[in-house]
Amino acid sequence: MRWKKKQIKQEFIKLYEAPEPPGKQEFLKQFDTCYLSMGQFMWQQLLYIKKWMWLFSAGIFFLGTMLGRNLDRETVWVISALIPFLALTFLTESGRSKIYGMEELEYATRFSLKSLMLARLGVLGLFHGVILLLLFLCIPQGFFPGPKDLMYVLVPYFLTVSIGFSLLRRFRGREVLYISLGVPAFVSLLVAVANQMYPLYSISMVKFWGLAGLFVMIFTVKETILFFRQTEEFVWN
Amino acid sequence: MELKIDRVTKQYGSKIAVDRISLTLGRGVHGLLGENGAGKTTFMRMICGILAPTGGSISFDGMEAATEGYRSVLGYLPQDFGYYPDFTGKDFLLYMAALKGLPKRRAGEKAKELIEMTALKEAAGNKIKTYSGGMRQRLGIAQALLNDPDILVLDEPTAGLDPKERVRFREVIQEYGKKHIVLLSTHIVSDIEHVAGNILMMKRGQLIYRGPWGEEKGDLEQFYLKQFEGGEE
Numbered sequence: 042m043r044w045k046k047k048q049i050k051q052e053f054i055k056l057y058e059a060p061e062p063p064g065k066q067e068f069l070k071q072f073d074t075c076y077l078s079m080g081q082f083m084w085q086q087l088l089y090i091k092k093w094m095w096l097f098s099a100g101i102f103f104l105g106t107m108l109g110r111n112l113d114r115e116t117v118w119v120i121s122a123l124i125p126f127l128a129l130t131f132l133t134e135s136g137r138s139k140i141y142g143m144e145e146l147e148y149a150t151r152f153s154l155k156s157l158m159l160a161r162l163g164v165l166g167l168f169h170g171v172i173l174l175l176l177f178l179c180i181p182q183g184f185f186p187g188p189k190d191l192m193y194v195l196v197p198y199f200l201t202v203s204i205g206f207s208l209l210r211r212f213r214g215r216e217v218l219y220i221s222l223g224v225p226a227f228v229s230l231l232v233a234v235a236n237q238m239y240p241l242y243s244i245s246m247v248k249f250w251g252l253a254g255l256f257v258m259i260f261t262v263k264e265t266i267l268f269f270r271q272t273e274e275f276v277w278n
Numbered sequence: 279m280e281l282k283i284d285r286v287t288k289q290y291g292s293k294i295a296v297d298r299i300s301l302t303l304g305r306g307v308h309g310l311l312g313e314n315g316a317g318k319t320t321f322m323r324m325i326c327g328i329l330a331p332t333g334g335s336i337s338f339d340g341m342e343a344a345t346e347g348y349r350s351v352l353g354y355l356p357q358d359f360g361y362y363p364d365f366t367g368k369d370f371l372l373y374m375a376a377l378k379g380l381p382k383r384r385a386g387e388k389a390k391e392l393i394e395m396t397a398l399k400e401a402a403g404n405k406i407k408t409y410s411g412g413m414r415q416r417l418g419i420a421q422a423l424l425n426d427p428d429i430l431v432l433d434e435p436t437a438g439l440d441p442k443e444r445v446r447f448r449e450v451i452q453e454y455g456k457k458h459i460v461l462l463s464t465h466i467v468s469d470i471e472h473v474a475g476n477i478l479m480m481k482r483g484q485l486i487y488r489g490p491w492g493e494e495k496g497d498l499e500q501f502y503l504k505q506f507e508g509g510e511e
Contacts, residue, residue: 076350076379076380076381077376077379077380077381081381082376082379085376085382086376089373137362141360141361141362141363142358142359142360142361143359143360143361143362145323145328145354145356145358145359146354146356146359146374146421147377148326148327148328149326149327149328149349149352149354149356150349150374150377150378150379151346151349151350151377151378151379151425152346152377152378152379153346153349157377274328274329274330275323275328275329
């Protein structure tokens with residue numbers, strides 16, 4: 042009978058039990074390579090998102106649902122004008138390192154600023170996604186009848202985020218805080234003023250909302266890529 | 279243990295901040311001297327992987343700078359650093375430990391050890407905004423040491439420290455340099471003279487001196503001042 046190498050190996054494994062390696066634990070201990078996994082890191086970062094951001098976002102949600110019950114076609118713009126303030130917390134979190142001058146320290150750590158941003162903004166973004174969806178659903182049936190009307194909530198949110206990202210890349214320090222507060226107020230005002238000038242929420246404006254949605258999505262993707270690219274290298278002057 | 283810097287250059291438009299620096303650093307304290315604007319901070323930022331060089335490369339034992347592996351063996355104290363206003367000294371260290379990937383228990387132990395080492399035990403529970411400049415600097419030094427880094431980069435670490443704290447700091451760094459690579463930048467010659475076994479002197483983005491400084495070479499401060507006489511950039 043001819044034995045193949047693999048068979049010989051298996052026979053040996055059956056016959057002889059491998060001895061415990063002496064001093065294995067001591068050997069491993071000296072390397073001390075015990076580090077956090079990415080999952081543990083993300084969970085830890087979740088705890089570093091300020092409580093007021095969760096509360097503020099929840100407050101916007103409750104205000105939105107309360108207003109939504111009493112709205113009609115003439116006053117629906119109020120919801121669109123409220124949404125940018127939900128994005129305020131997202132922008133404040135995005136610029137937090139820059140506001141407080143922590144980014145240089147955070148860049149030079151194992152997980153780096155990019156992972157930190159991805160972890161925190163990912164979680165906050167997901168939370169906001171749920172709020173936007175619930176806001177859309179909570180508003181009286183038939184009022185926001187189809188996906189096209191989802192734009193009433195998405196466009197103001199992503200317009201605020203994209204303009205915010207575009208400006209945040211260019212500033213640091215206290216200016217970042219002013220941008221985080223100023224951009225939502227600007228977009229909210231823009232919605233209110235535009236609504237006074239044009240019948241934005243009439244059936245005839247369906248195409249406008251479709252185009253606005255497309256433009257804002259492209260702008261947001263572009264600005265998000267540029268924003269995260271900046272978190273790979275420290276730029277200070 | 280070897281930090282290899284190969285023809286590293288950083289250029290901003292027409293200005294060359296760091297000009298083709300090549301050197302290999304082993305265990306010990308390496309003192310980087312140079313006047314303001316000589317390119318020290320840019321050079322250190324590139325070593326920390328937070329600024330990409332325009333040309334050349336930096337690696338530690340085969341690991342390229344700016345990779346996760348490289349950053350996990352790095353400790354960095356920037357010249358100016360901020361803090362989140364609601365953080366206490368201990369919160370700050372635990373936060374930095376999380377970013378450095380230390381598990382919670384180990385982070386707690388290490389933070390406690392470093393708080394004691396930097397004499398911040400009394401103030402560890404207080405908000406950082408109540409700290410003096412020297413206390414903040416000591417906290418910065420503590421965070422740089424959290425992960426027992428193989429490469430410790432300190433940019434102007436003694437700024438804000440009183441004479442007693444400076445002496446204590448020198449002792450700590452000297453001890454740490456026995457087993458690790460410490461790169462210490464300053465424009466205060468006496469800080470370097472006492473701790474650094476290897477002197478690196480920068481002028482206009484270039485290394486103009488490297489090597490140990492013995493008493494037979496005379497006064498380091500005099501030599502340093504001579505290099506920068508009339509040397510306004």
